[in-house]
Amino acid sequence: MGKSKSNLKKELIDADILITINWSAKSPPAPKLKLIQIPAAGYDNINLSAIPKNCNLCNVYEHEAPIAEYCLLAMLESEIKLSKSNLKFKSGDWSDSFSSHKFRGELLGRHLGVIGFGRIGKEIIKRSTAFKMKTTAIVRNPKKYYKKNSLKTKFSSIYNLKKIIKNFDYLIIACPLTDETRELITLEKLKNMKKSAAIINISRASIIKEEDLYVALKKNIIREAFIDVWYNYPRSNNTKNLLPSKFPILKLDNITVSPHTSAWTKQMLNRRFKIIGKNILNLSEGKKLINQLI
Numbered sequence: 001m002g003k004s005k006s007n008l009k010k011e012l013i014d015a016d017i018l019i020t021i022n023w024s025a026k027s028p029p030a031p032k033l034k035l036i037q038i039p040a041a042g043y044d045n046i047n048l049s050a051i052p053k054n055c056n057l058c059n060v061y062e063h064e065a066p067i068a069e070y071c072l073l074a075m076l077e078s079e080i081k082l083s084k085s086n087l088k089f090k091s092g093d094w095s096d097s098f099s100s101h102k103f104r105g106e107l108l109g110r111h112l113g114v115i116g117f118g119r120i121g122k123e124i125i126k127r128s129t130a131f132k133m134k135t136t137a138i139v140r141n142p143k144k145y146y147k148k149n150s151l152k153t154k155f156s157s158i159y160n161l162k163k164i165i166k167n168f169d170y171l172i173i174a175c176p177l178t179d180e181t182r183e184l185i186t187l188e189k190l191k192n193m194k195k196s197a198a199i200i201n202i203s204r205a206s207i208i209k210e211e212d213l214y215v216a217l218k219k220n221i222i223r224e225a226f227i228d229v230w231y232n233y234p235r236s237n238n239t240k241n242l243l244p245s246k247f248p249i250l251k252l253d254n255i256t257v258s259p260h261t262s263a264w265t266k267q268m269l270n271r272r273f274k275i276i277g278k279n280i281l282n283l284s285e286g287k288k289l290i291n292q293l294i
Contacts, residue, residue: 017280025050035283037276043293044177057294058279061119062271063263067202068123070262071172072131074200074226075112077256078170079105107131113138113168115158115184116175117145120202124172125153136164140180158184165192170200177204187212193222200226202262214247217254224254228262 009028012018017035024047033052038059051057077083081104085096096102110133114121117137125135135153139145142155156164161184165171171193175181185199185208193199199222201208210231216222230244249255279289 017283019276021045023047023050030055035279035289037279039272039276048294051294055294056283056289056292058289058291059293060272060275060291062268062275064119064123066265066268067120067174067262068127070228070258071124071200071202071226072127074256075107075110075128075170075198078198078224078226079107079110107133109134110169111136111167112170112172113156113165114172114174115161115181115207116173116203117155118174118176121172121174122151124174125151129153136168138164162189162192165189166194168197169194170198172200173203173207175203175207177206181207183207183209185209185212187215187221190216190221195221195223197222198224198226202228205229205231210245211247214245214249214252217249217252220254224256226256228258229260233260 012028012030012033015030015033017037018030018033019037019039021038021040021043022045023036024045027050030052033055035056035058036046036051038046038057041059041061041063043057043059046057048057081096088096094100107128108131112125112128112133113136114124115138117125117139121137125137128135129151135151137145137153137155138158138161139155140158142157145155173185183206187209190199190212199208199213205227213225213227217225227249231246232242232244234242243250244257244259250257275290279291281287282289
């Protein structure tokens with residue numbers, strides 16, 4: 001909603017459809033509104049109880065493929081270290097050559113745990129099995145998936161995470177942030193991981209306890225982390241020099257970071273735009289809406 005509040009208030013009086021990521025009890029009246037279309041997957045900033053009567057709510061996904069590719073990149077980089085080797089070699093440093101007897105790793109046979117088996121989790125596991133990794137999906141109810149599993153992955157209960165976390169070479173967080181998953185990953189659990197393990201978070205930062213992530217990396221309790229989601233976000237594009245965590249995590253050598261961009265591709269946006277356009281058409285023709293939440 002890029003308009004001024006006064007203009008928005010006028011336009012919402014007669015609006016049938018609103019595309020937005022924000023809706024609250026303080027939003028202007030919209031008595032004719034038939035559809036709030038979220039141009040993203042998450043609806044953290046939508047107050048469901050404040051949605052006008054007889055108004056539908058829909059979201060879009062289409063981000064699972066680029067996020068899964070990001071996670072595969074993170075794991076491959078963790079094993080191959082191509083970016084670091086590239087910088088060293090361009091400076092004339094041959095210390096990574098085969099004659100140095102330094103060995104890199106490979107994903108073949110590594111054990112990957114993915115917390116969550118939604119759209120993103122499935123795509124991550126699908127690609128990981130192509131590398132012949134062992135995979136385990138960590139969910140609330142493993143029995144729900146046994147008969148529907150075509151990916152040949154194992155399932156384990158999230159309630160057993162403290163026990164099974166020791167098995168994984170990589171742990172990817174791909175579940176929603178809820179009261180149940182908030183600070184799910186604590187220092188106690190991180191200490192149970194292999195010292196050679198890496199953790200990847202592309203979901204929500206607060207699923208990992210902030211201080212515990214910093215301590216685990218600083219003390220080398222785990223080998224490394226790849227983090228795309230954060231504890232602090234800028235309020236506008238003009239914000240500068242905002243640190244993403246209250247701890248000096250960016251100064252650590254064993255973390256690779258990105259500013260919440262794992263899903264951000266032109267292809268993803270084009271797919272979302274097509275679905276939003278289709279929903280507008282479906283609403284006008286009285287057809288079933290795509291990804292209807294309410």
